[in-house]
Amino acid sequence: MRFFEDLEIGQRRELGSFTFTAELIKKFAAQFDPQRFHLDEEEGRKSLFGGLAASGWHVGSVCMKLLVADGQRQSKEAAARGEQVAIWGPSPGFRELRWIKPVLAGDTIHFASEIETLRWSEKRPEWGIAQARNTGANQRGDKVFSLLATAFVPRRSAGA
Amino acid sequence: MTLTFEDFPPGHFGTFGPRRVTREEILAFAAEFDPQPMHLDEEAASRSMLKGLSGSGWHLCSIMMRMMFDGYIGRTASLGSPGVNEVRWLAPLRPGDDLTLEIDVTEARVSRSRPDTGIVTFKGMVRNAAGQALCEMVSPIIVQRRAAVAVS
Numbered sequence: 055m056r057f058f059e060d061l062e063i064g065q066r067r068e069l070g071s072f073t074f075t076a077e078l079i080k081k082f083a084a085q086f087d088p089q090r091f092h093l094d095e096e097e098g099r100k101s102l103f104g105g106l107a108a109s110g111w112h113v114g115s116v117c118m119k120l121l122v123a124d125g126q127r128q129s130k131e132a133a134a135r136g137e138q139v140a141i142w143g144p145s146p147g148f149r150e151l152r153w154i155k156p157v158l159a160g161d162t163i164h165f166a167s168e169i170e171t172l173r174w175s176e177k178r179p180e181w182g183i184a185q186a187r188n189t190g191a192n193q194r195g196d197k198v199f200s201l202l203a204t205a206f207v208p209r210r211s212a213g214a
Numbered sequence: 215m216t217l218t219f220e221d222f223p224p225g226h227f228g229t230f231g232p233r234r235v236t237r238e239e240i241l242a243f244a245a246e247f248d249p250q251p252m253h254l255d256e257e258a259a260s261r262s263m264l265k266g267l268s269g270s271g272w273h274l275c276s277i278m279m280r281m282m283f284d285g286y287i288g289r290t291a292s293l294g295s296p297g298v299n300e301v302r303w304l305a306p307l308r309p310g311d312d313l314t315l316e317i318d319v320t321e322a323r324v325s326r327s328r329p330d331t332g333i334v335t336f337k338g339m340v341r342n343a344a345g346q347a348l349c350e351m352v353s354p355i356i357v358q359r360r361a362a363v364a365v366s
Contacts, residue, residue, distance in 0.1 A: 086276040088283060089292065102293050110295060111279050115247040115272045122249055143263045144252065144303070145271060151298035206263065
């Protein structure tokens with residue numbers, strides 16, 4: 055992954071796509087969010103969603119999955135170039151999560167992440183704090199998901 | 215009895231749990247959705263900012279969702295949620311934690327666009343057995359009003 059110094063406001067990463075099958079939607083819902091419209095096609099059709107819909111927490115967790123995979127790809131590339139690999143810190147949270155449109159069984163969602171703000175941590179000088187707008191759009195190009203995430207990113211000067 | 219908009223006046227709503235989170239659950243969720251070393255590997259986790267194996271924040275949010283479902287959403291005339299205003303991950307989720315969830319209603323208003331529903335905003339705070347705050351979540355849900363449920 056990249057160091058704080060390598061990040062710029064407006065930088066966008068395409069994170070790849072994920073297909074929410076009925077089977078995966080029901081599996082996540084059964085464990086964490088067993089509301090009827092996440093478990094049953096007929097109940098989904100009768101609901102505001104208009105079909106079997108993925109739990110919003112499933113959509114967010116898949117976005118995290120693709121973010122981590124993208125970071126691991128970047129780390130591999132950096133290591134292959136003989137560069138030092140940055141290990142990102144934990145996230146203190148997120149804001150403005152919007153489940154804009156339902157993610158229905160069979161939908162393929164493409165996720166992306168764009169840097170919105172960058173600042174140094176006052177309490178931890180070896181870390182920077184980045185905010186990124188993570189979004190998902192379905193196969194028709196409709197935006198379905200958005201959030202503003204915060205993460206601790208290591209500064210190059212600290213570890214180098 | 216199905217809970218409707220009228221059952222969620224602003225103020226303290228309830229306390230739910232405890233819910234035990236096992237190491238196996240933490241590792242399984244992390245392997246599927248958040249395979250960072252701090253969530254998967256003891257050795258790497260001990261060197262991380264969180265100083266020990268911790269659960270994914272998305273896992274903790276998903277567990278909060280399940281605790282809300284078991285506590286009240288499962289018997290509420292809920293139509294879903296438009297999003298989450300804010301989540302703050304305050305301290306790491308650890309293997310073996312027994313979680314308790316406190317729920318407050320911070321706002322309840324009738325929807326202008328769909329007057330047979332209301333929008334109830336909840337603040338959820340999850341704590342471990344020592345009372346340490348792990349995560350705070352502020353999120354609205356859309357709930358049917360009693361008259362609408364009686365008709366349907």
